[in-house]
Amino acid sequence: MNIEKAVIPVAGLGTRFLPATLSIPKAMIPVLDQPSLHYCVAEAINSGITKIIFVISENQKDIIENYFSCHDVVVDALRSKGDIESLNKIEEISHIVEMDFVIQETPLGLGHAVLMAKKMVGKNPFAVLLPDDLILGNNPTLKKLCAIHADGNELVLAIKKVAPEAISSLGIIATNDQKGKIRDITGVVEKPSLKKAPSDLAIVGRYILPFQIFQAIENSNEGALGEIQLTDAIGALIPHLGCKGYLFQDKHFDVGIPIGLLKATIHQALKRDDTHDDLVNWLADLSLDKK
Numbered sequence: 447m448n449i450e451k452a453v454i455p456v457a458g459l460g461t462r463f464l465p466a467t468l469s470i471p472k473a474m475i476p477v478l479d480q481p482s483l484h485y486c487v488a489e490a491i492n493s494g495i496t497k498i499i500f501v502i503s504e505n506q507k508d509i510i511e512n513y514f515s516c517h518d519v520v521v522d523a524l525r526s527k528g529d530i531e532s533l534n535k536i537e538e539i540s541h542i543v544e545m546d547f548v549i550q551e552t553p554l555g556l557g558h559a560v561l562m563a564k565k566m567v568g569k570n571p572f573a574v575l576l577p578d579d580l581i582l583g584n585n586p587t588l589k590k591l592c593a594i595h596a597d598g599n600e601l602v603l604a605i606k607k608v609a610p611e612a613i614s615s616l617g618i619i620a621t622n623d624q625k626g627k628i629r630d631i632t633g634v635v636e637k638p639s640l641k642k643a644p645s646d647l648a649i650v651g652r653y654i655l656p657f658q659i660f661q662a663i664e665n666s667n668e669g670a671l672g673e674i675q676l677t678d679a680i681g682a683l684i685p686h687l688g689c690k691g692y693l694f695q696d697k698h699f700d701v702g703i704p705i706g707l708l709k710a711t712i713h714q715a716l717k718r719d720d721t722h723d724d725l726v727n728w729l730a731d732l733s734l735d736k737k
């Protein structure tokens with residue numbers, strides 16, 4: 447069955463980006479000139495998703511809805527200027543996909559955020575994308591997850607090898623497979639200590655989940671950080687449904703923290719013709735200053 451719906455949780459307080467997040471949702475802060483949420487929506491669309499459900503807080507709806515709607519005045523101006531590149535960027539995301547919004551009144555954790563979308567998701571399998579995880583590559587990682595799902599796997603997660611110091615802030619998988627891009631996942635644990643971590647492979651913000659996840663979240667107790675964790679609900683389903691991990695190779699940035707956003711911005715600026723040379727020269731001057 448094709449994956450048609452995606453849930454994108456954006457309701458967090460964004461405390462690591464204060465004071466900017468006093469008035470802008472974290473996912474709307476740009477990586478160079480494009481909000482991280484735009485990358486996430488584009489990845490969903492390019493993976494075949496036709497409906498996106500944003501889990502938001504009360505004050506975010508207008509900002510996000512407005513961003514993804516059609517901007518006739520801007521479009522007309524760009525068209526008459528012949529600025530096709532900017533036009534394509536805008537048209538990539540507006541009106542191509544159906545969007546819905548559900549409010550998460552209190553941020554009680556990622557599992558709780560996903561649970562808010564239960565009614566809108568219905569009984570079909572669906573995707574979850576976390577905009578804090580920016581994955582840049584030629585082929586969307588979510589599309590690969592969808593293909594693994596189409597091969598008969600109900601639970602599919604993006605995974606990545608991480609450094610020891612990152613383990614205690616991530617979801618970590620257990621697996622007996624030592625090789626290959628697709629690993630059989632036998633268990634998951636949210637934010638384990640380094641000592642208790644079953645591997646150095648972390649879950650990274652892209653999931654294909656069956657509708658049974660909602661019941662599993664409802665049955666979950668408070669987990670790591672006192673929150674309702676999506677990882678715990680996934681762990682409860684694994685003995686019944688199995689689970690695959692896709693070890694993606696593309697560039698990944700944690701844009702949920704300022705340094706990650708800065709790195710992603712530099713990465714993008716180095717890839718673009720209009721910013722590459724200027725940035726390289728400026729960085730060279732910077733390193734000369736240091737000497």
Ligand code: G1P
Pocket residue numbers: 556576578579615616617618636648649650651652675676677
């Ligand atoms: C969430 C998930 C965690 C995952 C991480 C990165 O954690 O709970 O399993 O490894 O995203 O995608 P958070 O960043 O919300 O603490």
